[in-house]
Amino acid sequence: MNKFWIVLFHTYLTKLRTKSFIISTIVMLLLTIGLTNLPKLLDLFDKKDSDVIGVIDLKGSLYEPFKAQVNAVNHDLKLKVIEDETKAKKLVADKKLTGFIILDQDASNMPQGFYKANSLSDSSISNDLASALTGVKSNLAARELKLTPQQIANISSPAGFKKTALEKNAKTEEELNQARGLVYILLFVIYFSVLMYSNMIAMEVATEKTSRVMEILISSVSPVQQMFAKILGIALLSITQMILFFGVGYFFIKQNLGDLNGGFFSFFGFGSTSISTVIYAIIFVLLGYFLYATLAAFLGSMVSRIEDVQQMTFPMTILVVIAFMIAMSGLSNPSASYVTVTSFIPFFSPMIMFLRVGMISVPFWQVAVSILILIVSIAVLAIFGGRVYRGGVLMYGSSKSLKDIKKAIQITKNT
Structure with a gap:
């Protein structure tokens, strides 16, 4: 042995x-x-200036409601009004802008946007901008239908849905x-x-x-x-x-x-x-x-x-x-x-x-x-x-x- x-x-x-x-x-x-120090590591690498997005408002009336929606979606995203696309491209090339969005209206007079950046790898920015623009569109559509704020809230809120397990000791x-x-x-x-x-x-x-x-x-x-x-x-x-x-x-x-x-x-x-x-x-x-x-x-x-x-x-x-x-x-x-x-x-x-x-x-x-x-x-x-x-x-x-x-x-x- x-x-x-x-x-x-x-x-x-x-x-x-x-x-x-x-x-x-x-x-x-x-x-x-x-892994156990992940929050500190993320904070260390996340210490950077907020992303700045240029906004070209071709209609002159979309910037303010768009800005309000962006603040609601992502308050760290900064917007800056730009006069024309040539200047916006130069600012992006000089790293002073992350990208820029052109606000316009489609054939139905509803808002639409065209986002441009050197790279589209950070999809979170474009997703936030799209969500904000969708919010502007929803508000304009509701205004045309003369809906009250309460009616808009009722339409936007998700349906109540709860799940319950009948088995004893089942996990939630x-x-x-x-x-x-x-x-x-x-x-x-x-x-x-x-x-x-x-x-x-x-x-x-x-x-x-x-x-x-x-x-x-x-x-x-x-x-x-x-x-x-x-x-x-x-x-x-x-x-x-x-x-x-x-x-x-x-x-x-x-x-x-x-x-x-x-x-x-x-x-x-x-x-x-x-x-x-x-x-x-x-x-x-x-x-x-x-x-x-x-x-x-x-x-x-x-x-x-x-x-x-x-x-x-x-x-x-x-x-x-x-x-x-x-x-x-x-x-x-x-x-x-x-x-x-x-x-x-x-x-x-x-x-x-x-x-x-x-x-x-x-x-x-x-x-x-x-x-x-x-x-x-x-x-x-x-x-x-x-x-x-x-x-x-x-x-x-x-x-x-x-x-x-x-x-x-x-x-x-x-x-």
Whole structure:
């Protein structure tokens, strides 16, 4: 058993000191710090003069009502009267104007506008100008129809519409939107964790076979012990990285709690995260990792060159991608039948069952059954994977096909 722990901690410490791990951790920590300080960063880059839009009023009567509507839509947008288009173009070229709009009337004597700027990449400005001009048009039309201000308000106001969930403990619309944002973020965490750390195990096994270290290892440590030692070693590595990410994230969230209330922070539901959602996220991350890590370990044991790892693990990658795509499509309708069915399929359930428990009220027995199926699948895959791994580590030469699994099992029987 001591040899098992030696391999485990050797795998953990070796990967912990690699440049790729250190660089990826630093990058992710910087990204975490950036996201948790997002309001301050936005304020830092948003410190600029207000946009100034030139207005050429060809009719002479549209500027004032247009200005009033622009102030109502976006009070940071400044308007400046310009006499002609030639002068406006010169001011835009000199960066003194963001753009200019020509106000005129169409064949029905209703306002119309022509907006011109060096670039139309900032669609928010043109959208605000269009909204303001639409407001002017609505007021003029109402005036011609001799409508009172109250009648105009009644026409403009949206119809009353309320949604109520009849199911007990069902989430409100606001809670669903927050849950959707939070689940969206955590699905990415599960996706990248499962994919990255599983491939890391496959690469670790293939690297040892390439350097012939495996021949020395199997003489002192059984292949099955090696496999599970590596799986747990990489698991410790992932836990280390997660503790760093969430620890730094939690620290900066506490520091910027006042600025983070509302906006991005509240939209993604971080302000009202339930303990059960966090617990389920941890459970399904770990179960998903062990399922795919076991699969990756015996797939990696069958290749003799690092270059062949991606090709051998490609079917596993496809399974993860399919699960992620189903989960993404299920965000808009987590009660769909295909989401419910796939949440019980072990290779999909780490993401999809988590999507369901995070978004809607799921009977506990369904969650328990999904977790039980996952655990049984991991056990079966571990037993089968151990047999494949034992023979796979002794296989050398070209090996890029899943058909070599049979060959690896045959070698296991003969040893």
